[in-house]
Every structure is written in structure tokens, then in C-alpha cells.
Amino acid sequence: MAENWRSHLITGGIARSPNRAMLRAVGFKDGDFDKPIVGVANGHSTMNPCNAGIQPLVDRALAALEAAGAKPQVFGVPTVTDGIGMGTEGMKYSLVSREVIADAIETSVNGQMMDGVLVCGGCDKNMPGGMIAMARMNIPGIYVYAGTIKPGKWKGQDLTIVSAFEAVGAFAAGNMSKEDYDGIERNACPSVGACGGMYTANTMSSSFEALGMSVLGSSQMASPDPEKADSAAASAQVLVNAIRNAIRPRDIITRKSIENAVALIMATGGSTNAVLHYLAIAHAAGVKWSIDDFERVRRKVPVLCDLKPSGRFVATDFHHAGGVPQVLKMLLEHDLLHGECLTITGKTIAQALASVPAEPRAGQEVIRPWDRPMYAQGHLAILKGNLAPEGCVAKITGLKSLHITGPARVFDSEKACMSAIMGRKIKPGDVIVIRYEGPKGGPGMQEMLAPTSALIGQGLGESVGLITDGRFSGGTWGMVVGHVAPEAYEGGPIALVKNGDSVTIDASKRLIQLNVSERELSARRKAWQQPKPRYTRGLLAKYMRLVSTASKGAVTD
Numbered sequence: 001m002a003e004n005w006r007s008h009l010i011t012g013g014i015a016r017s018p019n020r021a022m023l024r025a026v027g028f029k030d031g032d033f034d035k036p037i038v039g040v041a042n043g044h045s046t047m048n049p050c051n052a053g054i055q056p057l058v059d060r061a062l063a064a065l066e067a068a069g070a071k072p073q074v075f076g077v078p079t080v081t082d083g084i085g086m087g088t089e090g091m092k093y094s095l096v097s098r099e100v101i102a103d104a105i106e107t108s109v110n111g112q113m114m115d116g117v118l119v120c121g122g123c124d125k126n127m128p129g130g131m132i133a134m135a136r137m138n139i140p141g142i143y144v145y146a147g148t149i150k151p152g153k154w155k156g157q158d159l160t161i162v163s164a165f166e167a168v169g170a171f172a173a174g175n176m177s178k179e180d181y182d183g184i185e186r187n188a189c190p191s192v193g194a195c196g197g198m199y200t201a202n203t204m205s206s207s208f209e210a211l212g213m214s215v216l217g218s219s220q221m222a223s224p225d226p227e228k229a230d231s232a233a234a235s236a237q238v239l240v241n242a243i244r245n246a247i248r249p250r251d252i253i254t255r256k257s258i259e260n261a262v263a264l265i266m267a268t269g270g271s272t273n274a275v276l277h278y279l280a281i282a283h284a285a286g287v288k289w290s291i292d293d294f295e296r297v298r299r300k301v302p303v304l305c306d307l308k309p310s311g312r313f314v315a316t317d318f319h320h321a322g323g324v325p326q327v328l329k330m331l332l333e334h335d336l337l338h339g340e341c342l343t344i345t346g347k348t349i350a351q352a353l354a355s356v357p358a359e360p361r362a363g364q365e366v367i368r369p370w371d372r373p374m375y376a377q378g379h380l381a382i383l384k385g386n387l388a389p390e391g392c393v394a395k396i397t398g399l400k401s402l403h404i405t406g407p408a409r410v411f412d413s414e415k416a417c418m419s420a421i422m423g424r425k426i427k428p429g430d431v432i433v434i435r436y437e438g439p440k441g442g443p444g445m446q447e448m449l450a451p452t453s454a455l456i457g458q459g460l461g462e463s464v465g466l467i468t469d470g471r472f473s474g475g476t477w478g479m480v481v482g483h484v485a486p487e488a489y490e491g492g493p494i495a496l497v498k499n500g501d502s503v504t505i506d507a508s509k510r511l512i513q514l515n516v517s518e519r520e521l522s523a524r525r526k527a528w529q530q531p532k533p534r535y536t537r538g539l540l541a542k543y544m545r546l547v548s549t550a551s552k553g554a555v556t557d
Helices: 005-010 013-024 030-034 054-067 089-111 126-137 161-172 178-187 200-211 226-244 255-268 273-285 291-298 315-320 323-333 414-422 449-457 518-527 538-546
Strands: 037-042 071-076 116-121 141-145 152-154 157-159 380-385 388-395 403-411 431-434 465-468 480-485 502-506 511-514
Touching: 013 030, 037 054, 037 089, 037 226, 054 071, 054 116, 054 226, 089 116, 089 126, 089 273, 089 538, 116 126, 116 226, 126 141, 126 200, 126 273, 141 200, 141 226, 152 178, 157 161, 161 178, 161 449, 200 255, 200 273, 200 323, 255 273, 255 291, 255 323, 273 291, 273 380, 291 380, 291 388, 315 323, 380 502, 388 511, 403 414, 414 431, 414 449, 431 502, 449 465, 465 502
Parallel strands: 037 071, 037 116, 116 141, 380 511, 403 431, 431 465, 465 480
Antiparallel strands: 152 157, 380 388, 388 480, 403 502, 502 511
């Protein structure tokens, strides 16, 4: 194992006395220098419900680490909340925060040469940021998810934050009363915890169970419930055992375990953002994994769960129905899970699932039996064509038709598009194109939850297509295609689309096509000029200079 504080402090003799003296000031005693020093990356923040419930979990983890014979040291990591930043300039920092979180954890852990790390986070980018850091550092680590929010209630209906976004469109279209509009806004978020459907936070946390880097059954618990804190303590004990047995992230994060995670994402109807994040996690772990691998997995894994945004149920319903372990066992029983993959507990995933029944229990409708899936194949399709030569991601669940050909309605920013939607200028059959919102062009790939939810609220979710080089929220559904690469700012074909051009989205053929002659496109390409960067200094300017294409995970190293 690489040099760490323990070896640094106990083998250095007199020369290390100043190091010991500083640690005594924060509570170390003589016997503590022989213990593994474990970093606890604390994502607690009072500025969002996703992270506001983390401190009690961290407190339980710290106590459990002490009891297990480790010496924990806590440090903070930043968070950006998508639901609050959505539709504003602040949203540009969301994906950027994934890299900042990874860098902050790496800096704290490696800068103090810790023996292991427990990462505790809640909002969307906390999970991939933490996992990227653990894969990079390759010291024993475990992820503790802060937990999901409990569903809100209004007139007998379960609510999530997406309900509030969709209400904006419905109210603007005259399809909702002021009473219901206000009632949804006031009741959508009743507790701490991350957004309650199979949106990005719950997608990534549940996939970490399949990956082997989180304790089974822990990812869909409600943040305020006592069992969530209990799982944080259990995770701490597991981590200390992993340190003693030298079980490291790259022993766990392999091509096969990533395939397990992606299979779980497909089976549960997870977020499009998982594509971007697993490309980045694989990159950090040195694992060969491409955008085409998602399509390979999609074709063989059915959607088994009826979960929001396109389904009926929320994350707490999923947990009570058997949750991630139940779905993983079903995948294992049908040869769609690599059971030999190691987990952070030291057991294989098959061993960890040994006591889970092969089929979901009767009397619940969240997890379908194997012979009655929601869809025969996965929902995250990788499309290619002359509009996206490197590929793009379409979420195809909940749609009656997987094909649309229509006139392009082109916007050079999300804000301009949103104004057109709220002004009732988008008609059935249109194909919206939002560009210059990619990794470099945005910068930061803003999520398009506001326009997609407004379309749903106006009843246009099935009849209007939307294409962007930006991203979508995990709460988005409809005829939407994101992560178009190359992006417009780099001169990708999406930069060449003009208003009125015929555009085809055909998910069944995995095709995205600009129906314009190559001669015309060549002429447009010669006339195109790269716009001036939107930022020239600070974090966003630095990100623009470093970030890769979305088809490689929008990584910065």
C-alpha cells in the first residue's frame, strides 16, 4: 500500500514528532497513531434538501469507525443542487461540481495520506464525484448515500420535485387551477432527501450497490428514517474491514461490475446522466468502457420497474418492494449479472444476494415479474447519425411512438427555448434543437428539465421532439435526445441546423438524422464560425479549456 499517515507517523521516529503534535491538537492520543486513519467526506449542506440530512449520518459513521478501531477525520465537500439552479446561470456549475467534488476529495485524502475514505453525499453530482475520486486514489473506500426524500401529497397523488416543474407548463397552458398549482409547489418536498423518483441521484446511488461500492439495500431508504443512519454505521464497519483486508476500488470497479451497474440502471429505468457518469467513472478506474457498451447492455436487459418519471411509483415504494437487491437477484437468475464480481464487503455479488428471493413478492406492483416487464429492452438508447456522429442518448420509456420527423425549431440557449415554450410558440410535430449548451459551449451541459417539463405540462411530451448537446434531468421524459456529440461549440453538425430543416429521431433504428444534403451541410460548415466563449476567467473558463466531449464522459483529466 502507498505511504499513508499511519506508516508516516509510526516509522518516522523523532522526525515525525511535529506531525503527531498537530494531530494531538485535534484529539489524537498515543494509541490512535496505530489506527487506520479514515477520511469522512461530508457533503452536508443546508442549502438543499438532498444534503440537509447528511450530518446525522456522518455522526453515526464517525462513531462506528471509532468503535471498529479506526481514527476518522471528517472534511467537507461542496455541492450544487440541480433543482434549485435549474434554468439559471447557476445550473452551469452542476456538472462542473462533479469534477470539483472529485478533486476536493482527492486533495483532502491524498494530501493527508489517509488509509481509507467514506464518502457521504446526496445530490446528483455527489455520487459520481465521490466515485471518481475513489477510483482515482484506489485506497479502500465506500459510498454512503444520504437517502431519498419522502413523497409529497396533494389531493391523494404522490408528488416529487418534477411535479412542480410540470405544473409550471400545465398552469401556463390553462390546464391547471391556481389552487392546484400552489398546492403542488407547497407540498412537493416534505422532507430532507434527494428527489424521489428514479432520477439521477437515486439512479447513481442504486447503481453503486450493483457496482459493489455501497452496502446492499441502502440506496433507496428515506433520508429521515432511522434505518438510513443504521446503514451509515454498517457501511463504516464494512470499510474498516476492507482496509484491514486491502480491498481497493479498482479490485471492485471492473468492466464486468460496470456492466452490472448499467444493467441495474436499465432494469430500473434510470437517468440519462448515468451514461455520462459511468463513462467518467470507468475512465477514472482505468476500465475500457465506451458509449456503445450502453447500447449493448440495453438490448438484453428489460425494464422491470414502474418508477417515476415515466412510471407510477417513487423510490420509497421501490425500497419497500424489495429494492435494488431484488432486481439484482432477478438479473442474476437470468444470467444478466456477473455474480463473481467482488463487493466492498469481501463477498461476491452472488454471495451477497444468496438470501434474496428469485422473484418479487406478490401484492406489489413496483417491481414486475420477469415474464411481465414494463419493456422488453432497456430505455437508454444510444443514437447515431449525421447529426451526432459520436452518439447521443435518448430516453425512450413511456412513449407511444419512437419516431418523429419534423421541422427544426432552433435555439442557441435553453433560456431562448423556454421563452418560446411559455409563449405557446411550439406546436405538435416540431423538433426543438437547443445548442451551444454542451460541455464547452454551455459551459457545463445544463439540464433541460424546465423546458421538457413545460412541454409535458402543456400536453406536448409525445408530439414534440427535443434535441440538445446539453443534458436532461433524471426527471425528464418524452421524445428527448441529449448529449449530442460533437457539440455545437466544437463545430458539430448540430451547429449547422437551421430553422425549418427536416430532422428525424428514430429510436427504434437508433438514428438521429438531419435531412439535408451533404453538399448543403458542407457549405454551412465552411460558413460557420465558433462563437466567443461565454466565460473567460474563473472556474467555468478553466472547465471549458479542460473538458472532453460528452461521448467520453465530459472528463477533465
